[in-house]
Amino acid sequence: xxxPILLIIGAGPNIGASVAKSFASKGYRIALASRKTPSFEIKxxxxxxxDLANPSQVPSVFETVKQKWGASPxxxxxxxxxxxPDQGEDVLSQFDFKKFETSNAINTTSVISAxxxxxxxxxxxxxxxxxxxxxxxxxxxxxxxPGFLLFGAGKATTAYFIRHLVQQKSYQGDGIxxxxxxxxxxxxxxxxxxxxxxxxxxxxxxxxxxxxxxPWDYTFVKGEGYKDFSSAN
Numbered sequence: 001x002x003x004p005i006l007l008i009i010g011a012g013p014n015i016g017a018s019v020a021k022s023f024a025s026k027g028y029r030i031a032l033a034s035r036k037t038p039s040f041e042i043k044x045x046x047x048x049x050x051d052l053a054n055p056s057q058v059p060s061v062f063e064t065v066k067q068k069w070g071a072s073p074x075x076x077x078x079x080x081x082x083x084x085p086d087q088g089e090d091v092l093s094q095f096d097f098k099k100f101e102t103s104n105a106i107n108t109t110s111v112i113s114a115x116x117x118x119x120x121x122x123x124x125x126x127x128x129x130x131x132x133x134x135x136x137x138x139x140x141x142x143x144x145x146p147g148f149l150l151f152g153a154g155k156a157t158t159a160y161f162i163r164h165l166v167q168q169k170s171y172q173g174d175g176i177x178x179x180x181x182x183x184x185x186x187x188x189x190x191x192x193x194x195x196x197x198x199x200x201x202x203x204x205x206x207x208x209x210x211x212x213x214x215p216w217d218y219t220f221v222k223g224e225g226y227k228d229f230s231s232a233n
Contacts, residue, residue: 010080018197072121107154
């Protein structure tokens, strides 16, 4: 059997790098998609340049991977994000529609395109393939926070897409799994800028190796794994 492929969209030096190394250690070929060349190296990896502010570029990422290695990714991690802080408390009078369009493109529209491309590719893979889509989220899908209107709107919309696909069992018969991940502190508080790539590397691999669909809103704590914080949100 050929090596499985992991595609990471948004290959940053923290979560992106750690997830890539975690999967590479298990024999995955690694494809990295980002606007700039990644700051880390993975042996024999493929880098595909993409500007996620332009969602129409997403399909070409998947096409490039398939042309290079002759198969579609069996695991796709969408790890890209853009954050524009609110400009004061009167957010509506100062609302920047240009920033909203960019935020929506990167945090939601390109994700939906990646979901579409992932599912199409997963359907071409054998039943033994992982067929897992993972989106790197945070707690903004369930808990609003001051200063995060655009960022939270993007996370919440994408979370709803993933929740819908899982709860409607849209692709369960195809063996396809979807996750919105959210690292938390042990007391359920958000990680903020303290998210830890090594923790994501461990948990994302667990999800990829899991045969059934787990909790779509996958909240986890480093060293402890999945923890249900829904009652605290």
